[in-house]
Amino acid sequence: MSAPILVTGAAGFIGFHVAQRLLAEGHRVVGVDSFTPYYDVGLKEARFSRLTPHNTFFGERLDLADAQATQDLFREHRFEKVIHLAAQPGVRFVDPQPYAASNLMGFMNMLEACRHGQIQHLVYASSSSVYGANRKLPFSEHDGTDHPISLYAATKKANEMMAHSYASLFGLPATALRFFTVYGPWGRPDMAVYKFTHAIAQGREIQVANAGDVRRDFTYVDDIVEGIVRLVDRTPRPDAAWNAESPDPATSAAPHRVYNIGNDSPENVNHLIALIEDALGKKANRVDVPLPPGDVLETRADVSDLRRDVGFAPATSLKDGIGRFVEWYREYHGA
Structure with missing residues (x-):
């Protein structure tokens, strides 16, 4: 049989959906997660429980900041391809230690394991x-x-630089994927779509930054997954046209590549709230607050490279995506 694909963060939002997709396509998947309590661990357990019945899924509860455990994982399963999605998320989280442990040390351990395991392609978030x-x-x-x-x-910027150095030093093929405001069923409770939906459904107030005059490139999770699975089979090669005197950040003389995955259609947060209100049949109790530190007023993805190289770009409308999310929300919460 072909080697299993490693998906880290498999109990997380995107990792869960990626693992589901790979299993549906007949792949063997090893899913790793440390079940950190940054948000409701019960939601992570619920996601993981939907993967474990598959006889081609092998779940591992593992902290990638543990270098020895990570090396042992690679020795046991002999991966060829790795999709690394595990991380400490959140632009507003202030405790630096989880970021250092997961996003820096955990990623370094992943690079070392990939290097020694002679991985054919590392795709990372x-x-x-x-x-x-x-x-x-x-x-x-x-x-x-x-x-x-x-x-x-x-x-995340450090991750890109670290992966590029390993691509340069050791020839480790790696692809960085820049995700834009992902939402959808089984999403994270700390993100706007879930947080607003939950509060409105319960009749609680929602805090709206900058009076809702904020635009985000909301990207439905299935579109993110489609981009990932298409790119995992596209192993990067050194760009022969790369010019060291005018360096292109997206490509390299090493086997490293960077892609945006976003909807390329930013939506105003006020429109998002209106769609959630319509789907729930309830009005929001809004409280205006300043734009928090670490936030920006607008994001929008240029996905022309993604479209050119794999023939795909996200296109799910926010209205359709919110409808699907609210349908899942009602079922999951029995609302």
């Missing part, structure tokens, strides 16, 4: 937050990302 203080829209992989404005963004 970056974030649109790396664009930081950039104001040129849409955000392009070919633009610089040297001004992060949150610690989370800084760790």
Whole structure:
């Protein structure tokens, strides 16, 4: 049989959906998660429980910050491809230690394991937050990302640099994926779509930054998954046209590549709230608050490279995506 694919963060939002998709396509999947309590662990357990009945799924409860355990995992399963989605999320989270442990040490251990395991392709999650203080829209992989404005963004930028160094030093093929505001069924409770829906459904107030005059490139989770599974089979190669005198951040003389995965259609947060109200049949109790530190006013993905290279770009409308999310929310919460 072909080697199993490793999916880290498999009890997380995106990792769960990726693992489900791979299993549906007949792949063997090893799913790893440390079940950190950043948000409701019960939700993570519920996701994981939907994967475990598959006879081609092998679940591992493992902290990737443990270097020895990570090396042992790779020795046991002999992976060829790795989809690394595990991370400490959240641009507003202030405790630096979880970011250092998961996003820096955990990623370093992953790189070392991939290097020694002679992995054919490492696909890993970056974030649109790396664009930081950039104001040129849409955000392009070919633009610089040297001004992060949150610690989370800084760790994701560091991941890209670390992976590129391993691609340069050891020839480890790696692809960074910058996700844009992912939402959908089984989503994270700390993100706007879930948080607003839950509060409105319960009749509680929602805090709306900058009077809702904030635009996000909301991207439905199935579109994110489609981009991932298409790219995992596209192993990057050194770009023969790369010019060291005018370096392109998206490509390299090493086997490393960067892609945006976003809807390329930013929506106003006020419109998001209106769609949630319509789907729930309830009005929101709004409280206006300032834009929090680490947030930006607008994001928009340039996905022309993704479309050109794999023939796909996200296109699920926010109305359709919110309808599907609220349907799942009612079922999951019995509402």
